[in-house]
Amino acid sequence: MVPSDTIRVSALLLAGGQGSRLGGRDKGLMPWQGRPIAAHLAAQSRKVAHELLISCNRNQAVYQQWADQLVGDDEPGFPGPLMGILAGLQACAGSHLLVLPCDLPWLDSALLELLRDQAQSQPGRPCLVRAGEQWQPLLTVIPKALLPALQTAWIEGQRSPLRWLLNQSHSVVQVPSGDSRLHNANTLADWSINC
Numbered sequence: 258m259v260p261s262d263t264i265r266v267s268a269l270l271l272a273g274g275q276g277s278r279l280g281g282r283d284k285g286l287m288p289w290q291g292r293p294i295a296a297h298l299a300a301q302s303r304k305v306a307h308e309l310l311i312s313c314n315r316n317q318a319v320y321q322q323w324a325d326q327l328v329g330d331d332e333p334g335f336p337g338p339l340m341g342i343l344a345g346l347q348a349c350a351g352s353h354l355l356v357l358p359c360d361l362p363w364l365d366s367a368l369l370e371l372l373r374d375q376a377q378s379q380p381g382r383p384c385l386v387r388a389g390e391q392w393q394p395l396l397t398v399i400p401k402a403l404l405p406a407l408q409t410a411w412i413e414g415q416r417s418p419l420r421w422l423l424n425q426s427h428s429v430v431q432v433p434s435g436d437s438r439l440h441n442a443n444t445l446a447d448w449s450i451n452c
Contacts, residue, residue: 264377267351268306269328270298271341271395272313272320272359283316285359287442294362294442299323302357304366305373308350312341338395339418343411346404353380358395363438371430372398379428389434394419396439 272285272295285295295311302309311324320327328344338358345354353376357364368386376384376398383400386393395418399407403425415421432439 264353264373264380265351266306266353266355266373266376266398267308267310267345267349268302268355268357269342269345269349270295270302270309270311270324270357270359271338272311285311285313286316286319289362293319294359295320296323297362298357298359298364301364301366301369302355305369306351306355310345310348312345337416339407339411339416339421342399342418343404343407346399346401346407349401352401354399354401356395356397356399358441360441360443361396361439362442363440364396365438368396368430368432368438372396375428375430376400382426382428383422384428384430385422386430386432386439388432388436388439391434392419392423393439394422397422 270285272283286293289297299309308325309323310326310328311320312328313320314329317327326348328348330340330344332340342356345356355369355372372384372386381400381402383403384398386396406425407421410421
């Protein structure tokens, strides 16, 4: 059960990409330890969040089984993860949105708890993860109060989650370089050797 906090966290699983490095496969439905990665990450996120949203642009009937709500891009042509984050912030019921990508199969709830706790200690700021000097901009907690700022940035042409987040006053969860929980599975080889 999710503990009672001073912030209320909604989670957003980003599964709206076109899977170009996977030959067009839906990355969120790639098999991981006997089930789709989306199912695994949904279970992890529910340990820290009151609500789960999934950003997807296809296979909605499949994703619906794990989500409280589905969101999709308002613009055609797979406009990128910042659009998914924008849709998630617009739809979430919580005070904060925990964003996680669907290509981190080793992600665990302990790291999500660290993120949530850091966000709770500085509730007005987004919280980012950095492994060594490498940012993980799609693993973040964003206050819903920043929705107007993100809407403005999108209208002005911003498309990079990292650039937008770093332009906000933010806090950081620092983990060691090479932390295996942050290994991005972006190729078929990444998935085949770990299934």
